[in-house]
Amino acid sequence: MTNFPPQHQDHEPGREHDMTPRPDYEPRFPGSGRLQGKAAIVTGGDSGIGRATAVLFAREGADVAIVYLEEDRDAEETKAAIEKEGRKALLIRGDVRSKAFCREAVDKAADAFGKLDILVNNAAHQEEAEDLRDITEAQLAKTFETNIYGYFYMTQAALDHLQPGSAIVNVTSVNSYKGNDTLIDYSSTKGAITAFTRSMASNLVDKGIRVNGVAPGPIWTPFIPMSMDPEKVANFGSQVPMKRAGQPNEVASALLFLASEDGSYFTGQVMHPNGGAIVGA
Template sequence: MNEHLQPPQQQDQPGDEREMTPEPDCRPRFPGSGRLADKVALISGGDSGIGRAVALAMAREGAAVAILYLDETEDAEDTVRLVEEEGRPALAIAGDIGDEAFCRDAVAQTLKRFGRLDVLVNNAAEQHETDDFAQFDTAQMERTFRTNIFSFFYLTKAAMPHLKPGAAIVNSTSITAYQGHKTLIDYAATKGAIVAFTRSLSQALVDKQIRVNAVAPGPIWTPLIPASFGPEKVAQHGKSSPMERAGQPNEVAPCYVFLASEEASYMTGQVLHPNGGRVVGS
């Protein structure tokens, strides 16, 4: 009996969606209903995985989309094409979100192209396994924090002058913020910081009528997985969830659409948990 949930495979960071077997399912599963009609969304890490699925789901709901990516040009081009197939315009911007100057420029490029900004999705992240904490690499830790949480501060600060009442910020945290992970300690720490960032920022912006929420995915089939783990661990990704499988990006993206839309008008400072059935603290 083959116990593999997907074939063993491995990639270098940050991972390439085209090289995954099978490729993640990112396309929206249901027709749109105009919940984000004429809105503009800026999504970090929007080239692949959850970010791509969010871009496509928001486009189907009527949003124009700008995506930020590091250097995965082919994946980014695919996302732009798929957004345009949904009938909405797309902009791809390459750069390092760990650089505050790039974040300011990315917001400026989005405004120049689309004239407004309504939804900010802080999503991009990196992770690296460390089996022995005594061998922990300080430079790696600093890099992980710069990508995973500093960028949230940078992009939000740059976006704030342009977000009007009714705007929404949606942050990607993780199940590891609640359960921890023995070989992803720095990654889990950044995801815990994102929960606190979300709750604190929601309080700071409630008077401005800007809502701030988060999504905490469990094991999802994205390029980050084969880029982070060895082949056999990749093959078992998702097995530990109650549903005994990895989730697909398009099973997570609806959470972001909901939190960005007026359907979530009475929600701020909250976290949704698409994780395959694992019950965690809120």
């Protein structure tokens, strides 16, 4: 049963180092070389699902570039964790809402590692609103520009580097399938990401590039204390059949599967680490 202390963070984006308890991001098993020699870029890689994915990719042999907005302390912690796994880490600070920045970030990663094999689109923004009329133009723009424009921009840039055998993994959400009455704009972007994933999978299949998605349910990340009331945080995750929130390292394994040759017969698909909620495929 989930039982988090009530907490709230006023600064956006949230800070993983200020969370109580800290999320579990460490890989749970020894590596087996599933990404040996690969180069990856992970947006929102400083914390949460992005951090867990970046460190797991490193354990499996990949060098990893982390794109993050401004959370320097969290990003440095993630960099140290990647390097502890014996791999190269590159921190790239900036806003995925900018097409020019996305181009710069992808080119920096490809130059640093000599290639790019894996793109993980994960950076996101969410704000709660009880009434649709409370969603301002500024909030709507920020949510769409971060959550879907950023995915477009990063993918556009990455296509100049990805080769046959490469993989793109997009992080969507359970809310893409079931909706969320206080995250209407966020849920709308996640639905767009699901459609984008399927469309790009079809577009790139003849080029040998696989495109898949992961749709997490309630996961204990900086999103939660940053965007929710403290009382909601205390009961976060209790609504799913498992009666608890998931941890980032319980999602990262799904991204690893889709990014590696384990997922070689998967494209246009979405995996659902969500604590047992049954949603449409």
